[in-house]
Amino acid sequence: MRNFRHVLMLTTVLFAASCALFTRPYRPPHAAKSEAEKIKFHWGWPRKTAVLSGAWLRAVTMAMDDFLPAEAAEGHTEDEWEACLNRRENYHAEAWAWIPHEDGDGGIGGTQEPDGGMDLDAGMLDAGENEAWTQPGMPKTPAIIYVVVGLLPGHCELGGSPVLDMAATYAIDTVGWRILAVHH
């Protein structure tokens, strides 16, 4: 009986270890080499681009990974509506830092907000920072970045029925890089 327990324990440990060894972290699917070779990268890029950088990029990515994990987003389903909701391209993200209202509670001063939001001075660009890589009007690295992820208007409607509440607002801790809270 005692031997049986030892064997059982050993089997469990080995099984857990093998799971850890053989589980690979998620990587996006890549096209075959033959297909990749047909893609031409241009020299330079257009003036009009969408820019997300630094803490803002990481915060939005973290929120999206929680809202719609990549594994789920690329999972297969027969239901067209479900498939639509699972596609990340049907969503948008907006991010902001809490900045005290100018004519309201204290203005743009130098105080730390109770919710961890920062004023403009404290989080502004470092001297000489390239403004092309920052979010206009937003501090460079606020302590908390709020990110709302939601379904794009008019996308994935079910016949004439609009989908409500397909969104969540995240408070992202940019120091410890955790999701502090999700508001529904």
Next chain:
Amino acid sequence: MRLSYLMLLVIQGCASVPGPFVREGADYGRDARGVWVRGPWELIRPSAEVDEVIDQLCPAVMSLPDARGHDDGVEYCGLLYVGADGRYHASAPSRLAAKGQAGSSSTKSCVIPVRVSDTNGFRSIDADFHSHPWQGSSLTPGFDTATRYQRYSIRIQFDTTCHVLKLVPHVNEPVPAEVFERVGHTWQLLRVIPVWDKENGKIDPPFEVP
């Protein structure tokens, strides 16, 4: 000892009376035209006063499975309509959601019904209602409040504490949208959404969650 405990649990399980529930196909469903709901809902007493019907909604919905389930819960959504008898009725609510949200998820959605199936017929659909499975969860700015998500003249929303909000979107009217909260038997104006923000449903400061 263990066997008797097990038997007690089995007996208790058999003796428990299941609460109200709704069934897909019978109480709600979906087709190419959208989501439909059956009416009237037996748990709601019809009334000539719409507020009397609204006051019954939250307790009834919260008695349904998973309505208070937080991240493991579901959102219920239904319609308020004027029946052939001229009184206000509530439909049974739908719990239709994407399967991806069926389990534990911080996102729960609700598909607004566009049709009522009432064998007695009806005159008009006046409002939609939906629940959130968390407490302290109010109308979602930009989603619950935006013009593009409105189908009726009133939207009712409530959370697990039965904090009831009413949005009057005033779609296609040159007046601001209004958000009211139910306090006792009155509606108190909570927030106004200016005409220029009605399309995207943005809420002006203060941003505190009501």
